[in-house]
Amino acid sequence: MRIAQVAPLTEAVPPKLYGGTERVVAYLSDALVELGHEVTLFASGDSETKARLEPIWPSALRLDPAVRDHIAPLFMLMEVMARRSHEFDVIHSHLDYFGYPLLTRLGVPSVTTLHGRLDMPELHQLYEIYNEVPVVSISDVQREPLPHANYIATIHHGLPKNLLTPGGGSGGYLAFLGRISPEKAPDAAIRIAAMAGMKLQIAAKVDRADRRYFEEKIEPLLSQPHVEFIGEIGEHQKSEFLGNAAALLFPIAWREPFGLVMIEAMACGTPVIAFRNGSVPEVLENGLTGFIADSELAAAKAATQIGQLDRRSIRAEFERRFTSHRMAQDYVDLYQTLASGNGAASSLPMPGEIRQGQTSALRA
Amino acid sequence: MRIAQVAPLTEAVPPKLYGGTERVVAYLSDALVELGHEVTLFASGDSETKARLEPIWPSALRLDPAVRDHIAPLFMLMEVMARRSHEFDVIHSHLDYFGYPLLTRLGVPSVTTLHGRLDMPELHQLYEIYNEVPVVSISDVQREPLPHANYIATIHHGLPKNLLTPGGGSGGYLAFLGRISPEKAPDAAIRIAAMAGMKLQIAAKVDRADRRYFEEKIEPLLSQPHVEFIGEIGEHQKSEFLGNAAALLFPIAWREPFGLVMIEAMACGTPVIAFRNGSVPEVLENGLTGFIADSELAAAKAATQIGQLDRRSIRAEFERRFTSHRMAQDYVDLYQTLASGNGAASSLPMPGEIRQGQTSALRA
Numbered sequence: 001m002r003i004a005q006v007a008p009l010t011e012a013v014p015p016k017l018y019g020g021t022e023r024v025v026a027y028l029s030d031a032l033v034e035l036g037h038e039v040t041l042f043a044s045g046d047s048e049t050k051a052r053l054e055p056i057w058p059s060a061l062r063l064d065p066a067v068r069d070h071i072a073p074l075f076m077l078m079e080v081m082a083r084r085s086h087e088f089d090v091i092h093s094h095l096d097y098f099g100y101p102l103l104t105r106l107g108v109p110s111v112t113t114l115h116g117r118l119d120m121p122e123l124h125q126l127y128e129i130y131n132e133v134p135v136v137s138i139s140d141v142q143r144e145p146l147p148h149a150n151y152i153a154t155i156h157h158g159l160p161k162n163l164l165t166p167g168g169g170s171g172g173y174l175a176f177l178g179r180i181s182p183e184k185a186p187d188a189a190i191r192i193a194a195m196a197g198m199k200l201q202i203a204a205k206v207d208r209a210d211r212r213y214f215e216e217k218i219e220p221l222l223s224q225p226h227v228e229f230i231g232e233i234g235e236h237q238k239s240e241f242l243g244n245a246a247a248l249l250f251p252i253a254w255r256e257p258f259g260l261v262m263i264e265a266m267a268c269g270t271p272v273i274a275f276r277n278g279s280v281p282e283v284l285e286n287g288l289t290g291f292i293a294d295s296e297l298a299a300a301k302a303a304t305q306i307g308q309l310d311r312r313s314i315r316a317e318f319e320r321r322f323t324s325h326r327m328a329q330d331y332v333d334l335y336q337t338l339a340s341g342n343g344a345a346s347s348l349p350m351p352g353e354i355r356q357g358q359t360s361a362l363r364a
Numbered sequence: 365m366r367i368a369q370v371a372p373l374t375e376a377v378p379p380k381l382y383g384g385t386e387r388v389v390a391y392l393s394d395a396l397v398e399l400g401h402e403v404t405l406f407a408s409g410d411s412e413t414k415a416r417l418e419p420i421w422p423s424a425l426r427l428d429p430a431v432r433d434h435i436a437p438l439f440m441l442m443e444v445m446a447r448r449s450h451e452f453d454v455i456h457s458h459l460d461y462f463g464y465p466l467l468t469r470l471g472v473p474s475v476t477t478l479h480g481r482l483d484m485p486e487l488h489q490l491y492e493i494y495n496e497v498p499v500v501s502i503s504d505v506q507r508e509p510l511p512h513a514n515y516i517a518t519i520h521h522g523l524p525k526n527l528l529t530p531g532g533g534s535g536g537y538l539a540f541l542g543r544i545s546p547e548k549a550p551d552a553a554i555r556i557a558a559m560a561g562m563k564l565q566i567a568a569k570v571d572r573a574d575r576r577y578f579e580e581k582i583e584p585l586l587s588q589p590h591v592e593f594i595g596e597i598g599e600h601q602k603s604e605f606l607g608n609a610a611a612l613l614f615p616i617a618w619r620e621p622f623g624l625v626m627i628e629a630m631a632c633g634t635p636v637i638a639f640r641n642g643s644v645p646e647v648l649e650n651g652l653t654g655f656i657a658d659s660e661l662a663a664a665k666a667a668t669q670i671g672q673l674d675r676r677s678i679r680a681e682f683e684r685r686f687t688s689h690r691m692a693q694d695y696v697d698l699y700q701t702l703a704s705g706n707g708a709a710s711s712l713p714m715p716g717e718i719r720q721g722q723t724s725a726l727r728a
Binding site for chain 2: 066067068069071072073075076078079080082097098100101102105120121122123125126129130
């Protein structure tokens with residue numbers, strides 16, 4: 001198929017540093033090309049992709065100090081995409097609602113993946129107006145605060161099969177990977193490791209917005225002998241960091257819409273000990289790829305029993321459910337359903353029509 | 365005509381406090397109704413207007429602490445406007461480029477007034493894409509950083525004729541009115557008044573963004589005996605404050621796109637002593653409605669000679685050039701030109717066609 005991928009311009013595709021959405025768009029675009037499709041990626045000019053790159057802005061907005069109006073480039077992006085829309089069989093937007101004014105009027109099948117949290121009060125009213133725009137959720141639980149959007153599928157994220165390599169967990173430590181922020185609860189990870197009598201390695205960035213939280217709440221805890229704070233690590237260091245860990249701790253304190261780090265751990269064969277929150281019960285299989293805990297004590301107990309889980313089975317489960325090829329194939333199935341209509345928004349499947357079956361393999 | 369006015373949602377129309385754009389939209393909408401037109405105003409629900417109000421969001425976004433996503437309501441606004449576009453002969457947007465994706469595709473004549481500064485580097489590229497969208501500048505000088513937009517007219521702002529009442533300048537002081545910020549240069553006003561040997565009254569708000577500038581640069585100057593700092597004043601206090609002043613000081617230090625305060629002073633019969641910058645030479649007539657100075661010394665000298673100017677002539681010039689009825693009539697002329705086409709964007713007048721003549725009265 002001739003597929004347009006429309007990425008945000010905040011980060012490059014894939015991002016040079018942090019940035020979940022652009023990373024997923026990168027993996028999806030490459031996997032679609034590998035499946036034989038003709039993919040055009042609308043993204044910042046410093047992106048690197050197997051698709052045909054349509055550079056809308058020279059470099060990612062977040063790291064370009066000259067950019068003062070961060071919205072104007074998005075309007076350029078949408079307009080360029082709209083003027084070329086006739087070249088595509090389907091347009092896949094990752095811009096949240098920014099694409100809707102045009103996507104609903106182009107006469108070309110389109111779909112938008114919602115990558116973020118959906119509990120902003122304004123979205124409730126916006127989606128009363130845009131209640132027919134077809135959207136994809138990245139987990140079922142993500143939909144809860146915004147039930148009346150027109151979800152046509154849940155499609156879980158995926159990683160390139162060989163992006164990360166399995167390890168044996170020989171370091172014996174518990175791992176915390178991501179951002180230092182209250183919703184990621186690094187303090188809970190520190191307490192869980194202490195209760196389990198295990199070392200904890202923390203590889204995490206500290207955003208400016210979380211600097212005060214870090215200094216007041218987390219930094220005082222880092223002097224404990226069982227804790228080692230490594231700072232931010234790059235993609236190329238993840239296999240070693242996760243592969244050598246006995247388990248990843250994911251004591252998440254908010255409704256995480258997906259949680260890429262869980263499947264990164266699985267790709268390394270590393271089990272995940274997570275709190276029952278957000279997408280966790282959809283991503284993890286309790287007793288197979290990790291343990292889902294309801295308290296810090298339960299998480300600590302799970303850590304001491306982590307040897308029960310088979311790292312090769314975890315990696316196998318990653319390959320079955322969370323590769324970018326599986327993700328891309330799910331999207332292709334969806335694109336084909338969308339393109340088999342006449343392309344007008346009003347002919348798009350109503351909620352439920354695709355929801356059942358289309359991606360049932362995900363939750364079977 | 366059936367006219368849609370599309371206002372930002374940041375402030376009410378008119379604003380409860382500061383907010384130039386929404387204030388102009390309020391004056392324009394009321395004046396269009398008074399001229400006999402059928403006006404629908406898309407704005408926040410706490411707006412007060414003679415037009416038919418289409419409330420898009422219950423209250424102005426800036427003062428609503430519950431609002432977390434300030435962009436989503438704008439997308440609601442645009443979509444609601446688009447779905448009702450067939451009801452109007454012309455759509456007048458005050459949303460900068462936010463309206464373009466839809467306005468260029470509705471098949472209804474439309475125009476956008478650019479209210480702000482146009483020197484953001486991103487706008488240059490955006491307007492290469494949107495180089496046919498008809499826009500109105502609020503002064504000729506405003507266009508300079510963005511010369512390739514499709515300006516179809518300059519229309520200066522106007523105030524309701526009886527909003528402010530003329531005064532005799534009996535207070536004898538110089539007045540500074542507006543915001544404390546480097547580009548408004550209150551420090552220059554203080555120095556000019558000192559050189560002229562006159563009192564200066566400063567009625568100005570201090571935004572949070574300018575708090576540090578105020579504390580470091582301006583507050584230390586306020587203890588001088590010729591300076592009185594009043595703080596922010598409301599609309600109802602302006603007639604007294606400006607009407608009793610010998611002159612308004614407007615020592616502007618940036619390319620001011622219009623400068624409402626200059627015509628507020630003129631409405632009170634109060635002359636304006638301004639620096640030659642931005643819109644000043646378009647709004648003021650040197651030796652009639654004020655003096656245009658090239659230095660602080662020249663401004664001080666002008667202040668001592670302010671008695672040469674006739675306050676009744678200044679008020680008469682306000683009534684001739686800067687009432688909201690004049691502004692509304694200029695827009696009606698433009699709407700009629702736009703509506704006399706077939707309504708498609710491609711049939712809109714090209715730059716220059718309307719520029720000459722249509723609003724020539726303004727600059728004759």
